[in-house]
Amino acid sequence: MINRLRATRFIVAQVHDEPIIASLGNPKFDLFAAGDRPQNFYMWNSMGMAASMGLGLAMARPAQKVIVLDGDGALLMNLNALTTAAARAPQNLIHVIWDNRQFALTGGQPTHTAFRADLAQLARGAGFERVVAVDTQEAFEQAFLQAMATPGPWIIVARVDDQQATARPPKSPTYIKHRFMQSLGAYDT
Amino acid sequence: METAWPQHIIAQLKAYRIRFLSYVPDAIGEQILRLARQDPFFDILPLAREEEGVGVVAGQYMGGARGALLMPTAGVGNALNALASLAIPYQVPLPMFIGWRGELGEFNAAQVPLGQALPALFAALHIPTFVLRYAPEVPTVVAGALKLAYSAEQPVAVLISTQLAGWKDER
Numbered sequence: 001m002i003n004r005l006r007a008t009r010f011i012v013a014q015v016h017d018e019p020i021i022a023s024l025g026n027p028k029f030d031l032f033a034a035g036d037r038p039q040n041f042y043m044w045n046s047m048g049m050a051a052s053m054g055l056g057l058a059m060a061r062p063a064q065k066v067i068v069l070d071g072d073g074a075l076l077m078n079l080n081a082l083t084t085a086a087a088r089a090p091q092n093l094i095h096v097i098w099d100n101r102q103f104a105l106t107g108g109q110p111t112h113t114a115f116r117a118d119l120a121q122l123a124r125g126a127g128f129e130r131v132v133a134v135d136t137q138e139a140f141e142q143a144f145l146q147a148m149a150t151p152g153p154w155i156i157v158a159r160v161d162d163q164q165a166t167a168r169p170p171k172s173p174t175y176i177k178h179r180f181m182q183s184l185g186a187y188d189t
Numbered sequence: 190m191e192t193a194w195p196q197h198i199i200a201q202l203k204a205y206r207i208r209f210l211s212y213v214p215d216a217i218g219e220q221i222l223r224l225a226r227q228d229p230f231f232d233i234l235p236l237a238r239e240e241e242g243v244g245v246v247a248g249q250y251m252g253g254a255r256g257a258l259l260m261p262t263a264g265v266g267n268a269l270n271a272l273a274s275l276a277i278p279y280q281v282p283l284p285m286f287i288g289w290r291g292e293l294g295e296f297n298a299a300q301v302p303l304g305q306a307l308p309a310l311f312a313a314l315h316i317p318t319f320v321l322r323y324a325p326e327v328p329t330v331v332a333g334a335l336k337l338a339y340s341a342e343q344p345v346a347v348l349i350s351t352q353l354a355g356w357k358d359e360r
């Protein structure tokens with residue numbers, strides 16, 4: 001099984017100035033632990049919105065890879081976003097889903113992926129062609145490197161263990177936003 | 190010939206460099222989209238659910254591009270949590286153009302409760318809300334709403350009334 005923090009450290013070691021959008025809870029905690037950088041967007045609530053925000057960012061910045069770090073619970077709340085992103089199919093989008101089969105942050109209640117739901121199949125059904133499901137660190141690294149090097153959109157469903165994250169990123173939404181936009185040279189004047 | 194209200198909205202969107210339009214369809218918004226589809230300035234994204242549009246416009250804005258969201262009244266209900274938890278705290282300029290149902294001339298009782306609550310819902314979230322009722326006021330109100338969204342970095346709602354856009358003749 002993959003450890004989310006270890007896999008997130010690998011991602012942060014691979015990127016240069018690519019933006020990373022991290023979903024509420026553990027995905028953003030581990031992104032901060034793996035390496036705080038201005039190009040990290042920490043989503044403090046808005047469960048499910050990481051997928052949609054990643055699509056918007058990928059549309060605005062077609063020359064650069066855009067990475068989304070999502071949770072299974074969060075994505076299950078906005079599954080329709082997969083159909084929208086697949087229809088648009090931005091080549092620069094890499095959507096990683098940390099599938100721990102639970103709502104870890106709220107006490108470990110099972111999500112539907114603990115039973116019959118399969119996010120990789122749902123992504124294929126939504127219309128994504130480049131979909132990989134991985135459950136070892138080695139396979140994850142290979143999939144991520146391929147996604148960085150070749151046109152997407154890519155969906156990587158990573159089966160992760162149930163380790164809880166302990167780190168906490170900055171909490172001010174406006175600080176996160178301004179730092180992020182400045183780092184992308186995205187200031188709107 | 191007199192310029193129709195959708196053309197005024199298109200002109201203001203262009204003046205404010207709002208290139209991306211995300212939408213869930215409704216009959217009123219379609220009057221704007223019909224024009225936008227013929228104009229290569231615009232890049233139009235169909236959504237499956239309105240809440241997605243809040244995230245999409247936030248991503249576009251933070252990536253250095255401007256987007257607006259077109260949706261029906263019912264869609265505001267679908268988008269509320271994303272407005273409250275993403276667009277407002279992260280200060281995202283999010284122009285929303287809403288075909289206002291459940292108001293004058295409504296035939297469908299199931300459109301009425303949310304339609305009647307709409308101004309109060311936006312007021313409760315401190316989202317500035319403007320209503321388009323008369324054609325001559327459209328350029329000023331839309332330009333002013335857009336200017337406010339970007340200067341104050343916040344969502345604004347423009348409600349397009351049936352008084353302006355017409356209501357369904359169904360009884």
Ligand SMILES: Cc1ncc(C[n+]2csc(CCOP(=O)(O)OP(=O)(O)O)c2C)c(N)n1
Nearest residue numbers: 025026047071072073074102103104105106
């Ligand atoms: C709309 C909404 N519903 C519920 C919550 C409560 N909540 C916060 S985090 C979370 C779990 C998220 O699960 P997942 O995305 O799988 O991440 P994990 O905690 O498992 O790492 C829940 C249910 C919320 N913040 N917003």
